[in-house]
Amino acid sequence: xxxxxxxxxxxxxxxxxxxxxxxxxxxxxxxxxxxxxxxxxxxxxxxxxxxxxxxxxxxxxxxxxxxxxxxxxxxxxxxxxxxxxxxxxxxxxxxxxxxxxxxxxxxxxxxxxxxxxx
Numbered sequence: 603x604x605x606x607x608x609x610x611x612x613x614x615x616x617x618x619x620x621x622x623x624x625x626x627x628x629x630x631x632x633x634x635x636x637x638x639x640x641x642x643x644x645x646x647x648x649x650x651x652x653x654x655x656x657x658x659x660x661x662x663x664x665x666x667x668x669x670x671x672x673x674x675x676x677x678x679x680x681x682x683x684x685x686x687x688x689x690x691x692x693x694x695x696x697x698x699x700x701x702x703x704x705x706x707x708x709x710x711x712x713x714x715x716x717x718x719x720x
Contacts, residue, residue: 608705609667609693610638614651615710617685619672626675628689632663637719638706640691648677649688669714 612634628648630640640646642663659677664670668683675679681687695703707720708718 603697604694605697605700606692607641607695607700607703608690610640610689610691611682611705611707611710612640612687612689612718613707615671615689616669616712616714617671617673617681617687618669618684618714619683620678620681621672621674622678624674624678626677627660627662628677629662629670629672629674630689630720631668631670631714632666633709634669634714634716635661635663637708637716638691640689645690647690647692649690650681650685651688652685653681671714675678 608631632718640661642661645658645660646661647658707715709718711717
């Protein structure tokens, strides 16, 4: 039996845009996504700290170094620029890995710059 654990987390990401007409997903600056080992098209759970909305979508890499966090498609109705998000992905782990697993976590500033990395 495998156990689902937190794999990656971007905490306090500030929404920089919303595009209702895009097919879907959450665009995240590639450099930020890579710091927490989020793969492009990987499934994510997003929590909007400002309005309590929680939704699942997938990652699209945005322009590296721009601090991009853009709600696309239906997700654009669940937040607006300036909202603060927690972005999470989960993985299946063998029980033997549970004691040693540590998720990749970054905490961002209001400009989506890395304040802390765990």
